[in-house]
Amino acid sequence: MQAKFWVAITLLFFAAVVKAQTxxxxxxxxxxxxxxxxxxxxVAYLLLESELSRSNTIAAKRCSFIAVGLSRSxxxxxxxxxxxxxxxxINIQTNQTDSAKYYIGLLKKLANEKSNTPxxxxxxxxxxxxxYRKLGDFKSSLPYLIxxxxxxxxxxAKVSMAxxxxxxxxxxxxxxxxxxxMTYHLAALKQFEALGNKRxxxxxxxxxxxxxxQLQQFSDAMPYIQQSLVIKDELKxxxxxxxxxxxxxxLEMGLHQPDKALANYLExxxxxxxLMLPGEEAKADLSIGRxxxxxKDVSNANDYLNRSGEIFKRLGDTVHLNIVNAEEAGLQRSFxxxxxxxxxxxxxxxxxxxxxxxxxxxxxxxxxxxxxxxNKQYDKALIYNEKYHARLxxxxxxELQLQVRGLEQKYNLVREEKEISLLxxxxxxxxxxxxxxxLFKYGALIFLLMLVIIAxxxxxxxxxxxxxxxxxxxxxxxxNIARNLHDDIGSTLSxxxxxxxxxxxxxxxxxxxxxxxxRIKDSxxxxxxxxxxxxxxxxxxxxxxxxxxxxxxxxxxxxxxxAGIRFTFDExxxxxxxxxxxxxxxxxxxxxKEAINNIAKYSGATLANILLHKxxxxxxxxxxxxxxxFDNAKQHxxxxxxxMRSRSGEMKAVFEIESSAATGTNISLAIAIx
Amino acid sequence: xxxxxxxxxxxxxxxxxxxxxSLAAEYEVVGAFGDCMLVESQVRDFNPDVILMDIDxxxxxxxxxxxxxxxxxxxxxxxxxxxxxxxxxxxxxxxNGANGYLLKKYISDKLIDAIKExxxxxxxxxPLIARMVVDNMQQKQKANDAYKLTSREKDILLLLSxxxxxxxxxxxxxxSLDTIRTHTKHIYDKLHVNSQIEAVxxxxxxxxx
Numbered sequence: 001m002q003a004k005f006w007v008a009i010t011l012l013f014f015a016a017v018v019k020a021q022t023x024x025x026x027x028x029x030x031x032x033x034x035x036x037x038x039x040x041x042x043v044a045y046l047l048l049e050s051e052l053s054r055s056n057t058i059a060a061k062r063c064s065f066i067a068v069g070l071s072r073s074x075x076x077x078x079x080x081x082x083x084x085x086x087x088x089x090i091n092i093q094t095n096q097t098d099s100a101k102y103y104i105g106l107l108k109k110l111a112n113e114k115s116n117t118p119x120x121x122x123x124x125x126x127x128x129x130x131x132y133r134k135l136g137d138f139k140s141s142l143p144y145l146i147x148x149x150x151x152x153x154x155x156x157a158k159v160s161m162a163x164x165x166x167x168x169x170x171x172x173x174x175x176x177x178x179x180x181x182m183t184y185h186l187a188a189l190k191q192f193e194a195l196g197n198k199r200x201x202x203x204x205x206x207x208x209x210x211x212x213x214q215l216q217q218f219s220d221a222m223p224y225i226q227q228s229l230v231i232k233d234e235l236k237x238x239x240x241x242x243x244x245x246x247x248x249x250x251l252e253m254g255l256h257q258p259d260k261a262l263a264n265y266l267e268x269x270x271x272x273x274x275l276m277l278p279g280e281e282a283k284a285d286l287s288i289g290r291x292x293x294x295x296k297d298v299s300n301a302n303d304y305l306n307r308s309g310e311i312f313k314r315l316g317d318t319v320h321l322n323i324v325n326a327e328e329a330g331l332q333r334s335f336x337x338x339x340x341x342x343x344x345x346x347x348x349x350x351x352x353x354x355x356x357x358x359x360x361x362x363x364x365x366x367x368x369x370x371x372x373x374x375n376k377q378y379d380k381a382l383i384y385n386e387k388y389h390a391r392l393x394x395x396x397x398x399e400l401q402l403q404v405r406g407l408e409q410k411y412n413l414v415r416e417e418k419e420i421s422l423l424x425x426x427x428x429x430x431x432x433x434x435x436x437x438x439l440f441k442y443g444a445l446i447f448l449l450m451l452v453i454i455a456x457x458x459x460x461x462x463x464x465x466x467x468x469x470x471x472x473x474x475x476x477x478x479x480n481i482a483r484n485l486h487d488d489i490g491s492t493l494s495x496x497x498x499x500x501x502x503x504x505x506x507x508x509x510x511x512x513x514x515x516x517x518x519r520i521k522d523s524x525x526x527x528x529x530x531x532x533x534x535x536x537x538x539x540x541x542x543x544x545x546x547x548x549x550x551x552x553x554x555x556x557x558x559x560x561x562x563a564g565i566r567f568t569f570d571e572x573x574x575x576x577x578x579x580x581x582x583x584x585x586x587x588x589x590x591x592x593k594e595a596i597n598n599i600a601k602y603s604g605a606t607l608a609n610i611l612l613h614k615x616x617x618x619x620x621x622x623x624x625x626x627x628x629x630f631d632n633a634k635q636h637x638x639x640x641x642x643x644m645r646s647r648s649g650e651m652k653a654v655f656e657i658e659s660s661a662a663t664g665t666n667i668s669l670a671i672a673i674x
Numbered sequence: 675x676x677x678x679x680x681x682x683x684x685x686x687x688x689x690x691x692x693x694x695x696s697l698a699a700e701y702e703v704v705g706a707f708g709d710c711m712l713v714e715s716q717v718r719d720f721n722p723d724v725i726l727m728d729i730d731x732x733x734x735x736x737x738x739x740x741x742x743x744x745x746x747x748x749x750x751x752x753x754x755x756x757x758x759x760x761x762x763x764x765x766x767x768x769x770n771g772a773n774g775y776l777l778k779k780y781i782s783d784k785l786i787d788a789i790k791e792x793x794x795x796x797x798x799x800x801p802l803i804a805r806m807v808v809d810n811m812q813q814k815q816k817a818n819d820a821y822k823l824t825s826r827e828k829d830i831l832l833l834l835s836x837x838x839x840x841x842x843x844x845x846x847x848x849x850s851l852d853t854i855r856t857h858t859k860h861i862y863d864k865l866h867v868n869s870q871i872e873a874v875x876x877x878x879x880x881x882x883x
Contacts, residue, residue: 041838093783137799207709236799276805294845310854318709329750382782429732483730484730487684487757488776490757490779491684491686491687491757491778492684492686492687494687494690494778494779494781494782495684495686495687495689495691496686496690497692497779497781497782498690498691498693498782499690500782501694501783502690502693502694502697505697521782525779525782528778528779529779532757532758532759532777532779535758549837550801550836550837551835551837553836553838554801554839557837557839557841557842558839561839561841591763
């Protein structure tokens with residue numbers, strides 16, 4: 001009960017699948033059902049013909065007829081030419097060349113009338129080209145095909161271009177110019193691939209495969225043929241599939257596998273029969289006939305060749321008919337030849353029996369046995385062989401024995417020779433093996449050695465890395481400690497500074513206390529400044545001179561602006577990347593600070609000019625102000641000047657001061673740089 | 675009368691800051707702590723107007739504390755206290771929502787002015803900060819619309835980062851000092867807003883929200 005249920009479900013499923021056909025056909029039919037009698041309906045009919053043409057030629061033709069009628073009544077020359085073209089093509093395919101000629105005539109007229117409409121011209125040329133190809137006149141067809149390709153290229157009609165490229169390729173192939181054919185076929189394939197047009201691609205694969213077969217490059221052909229079949233299967237292109245099987249058959253023949261070839265040819269034959277394509281059916285028959293002829297199976301070969309010839313005759317396909325006749329003639333010749341030989345032997349045999357010529361009789365038995373064996377008529381061969389031996393046994397025992405012994409010896413000799421050569425081969429093999437083993441051993445040894453070296457290196461590196469890491473850890477810890485210390489010191493200094501300020505406020509009138517507190521405040525501030533400067537200076541991120549100059553700018557602004565002193569700060573271009581040592585940097589900055597502080601506190605200047613530039617191998621800094629000069633302010637700046645000089649001495653730089661009440665003060669510092 | 679919370683792990687400094695602020699009648703230190711482990715509840719309870727926050731503290735750093743505070747309190751003004759000034763911690767603190775920073779060496783001179791300025795909505799933008807913002811923008815490799823700065827603001831930021839003072843920038847761009855200050859405040863706000871957006875998205879990514 002359950003089994004029946006599942007069978008029914010499966011059948012229903014298949015029925016549904018079959019009924020669905022392809023989605024394209026369904027939607028086209030839907031458009032036609034709308035019966036709007038407009039250009040859309042015409043196009044739908046044209047497209048439907050194209051879908052059906054590979055599986056149901058009668059329905060396809062009907063569509064084209066309707067399209068013709070509609071195009072005429074709606075006066076649509078392009079669609080009309082397309083319909084004519086379809087009819088011409090499908091008639092060519094079904095070998096109705098006269099009908100095809102008729103439609104091509106109509107197309108020519110239309111093309112002449114509408115010579116400015118490229119699509120019409122293109123349709124005419126396509127149909128004419130294909131017509132001549134059908135007649136086997138490949139030379140005549142070529143110009144039409146090429147013209148058509150040109151028109152499509154101008155129109156940039158990509159799909160048609162690709163199709164036409166394929167046609168040109170096919171033409172060259174038929175003319176035997178396989179290299180040219182291949183070029184066009186590959187070009188067409190590329191174009192179809194770019195368009196994602198699977199049908200086109202399948203044709204191209206087929207064509208390229210056929211080219212390879214013609215060039216006897218069978219293994220190159222195989223993947224292409226197979227690929228074409230895959231796509232054709234997807235597209236349910238039955239005609240294409242039949243073609244594909246036929247091509248596979250050709251391929252197998254080329255690879256000397258007649259059994260496989262036969263299977264494929266038979267598939268192709270069956271399909272073409274169901275598709276009612278007699279031309280293709282006949283071609284399949286021809287292929288099979290050829291196959292049997294090759295196998296010297298005369299009767300089967302004859303059957304198929306006959307059938308093929310009849311169909312071609314009926315279709316008026318003289319090109320193929322000639323091919324069939326040639327095959328048959330070839331077959332008959334060998335057949336005849338065979339017949340002659342057989343007759344000769346049999347005649348000789350019978351006459352020898354008559355004349356009692358035992359030797360000849362016996363020999364003829366042998367000849368006949370050989371002959372039939374060659375022609376695969378083994379039953380006859382066996383009979384004659386037995387007769388031969390029977391005769392021989394009774395009449396020529398001795399000779400036979402000798403012969404047999406001779407044969408035996410020969411056989412033994414041959415066998416011994418074979419054995420010797422085998423032994424030699426064995427020895428060679430053994431030696432080679434040995435060598436291989438040695439090589440292998442060496443290889444393994446080297447490999448092991450390399451492993452050891454690598455292990456060594458890895459270990460060494462690990463040790464180094466580990467050590468480095470430890471050092472970094474230690475460094476980090478040190479940095480942390482330093483940082484915490486700095487933070488602690490800085491915070492405490494700050495608190496001293498703050499408390500002194502608070503106390504100052506509370507000191508009020510008491511001058512001595514105020515003074516003392518003032519000094520505490522100042523010195524705590526000074527040392528906080530120094531700490532901050534040192535930390536800044538030793539930070540490697542501040543190595544480039546650019547950073548120092550930035551800090552100098554900020555400092556100048558912070559000090560001079562509140563003091564109401566205008567200033568300029570200029571630097572020459574190439575300074576940015578210069579690198580000073582930590583000491584040089586620190587000292588340069590501190591000298592600068594001292595100078596600026598002096599200007600702000602003691603000079604009474606209104607304008608300051610700061611300049612930094614590079615001359616030759618020196619970094620030069622000049623600070624000029626229009627204040628009252630040093631002489632007057634000596635007592636305040638004594639320490640400061642001393643500091644500046646000593647700092648400059650530390651870095652072996654040259655420090656100069658010019659100062660007078662009239663000209664103000666000019667400080668210059670020259671640091672030697674490499 | 676404005677209330678102030680202080681977070682500073684150095685005892686001496688903590689006490690001296692309290693002393694300093696006691697000189698100003700309009701500011702009152704309502705709490706001074708040596709670490710910020712309980713910062714959330716403390717800020718909630720005291721609800722101060724200004725928080726002075728040290729950056730380097732044991733346990734939780736000042737930056738984390740700022741981030742936590744900003745999750746529930748957007749209005750309190752936070753000034754970071756720090757020894758070092760070329761520290762990316764400063765930038766991170768500002769990025770996470772602090773309103774300004776002050777070097778410890780300047781506390782005695784400038785603390786009260788800084789608090790006043792920040793309560794008035796001023797946003798201190800030093801060349802250092804400007805440089806850090808510029809670097810940060812470049813690092814992100816987004817188009818200059820990282821902070822959606824106007825071109826004027828970008829000019830100011832760049833000049834600032836090159837070491838020019840606000841006065842010099844005003845002279846260079848022929849604007850008033852006040853205009854410059856307003857612009858820097860805007861840049862600051864945008865930095866904040868951007869940082870807040872980043873914070874949210876970052877939190878999302880880290881599944882903290």
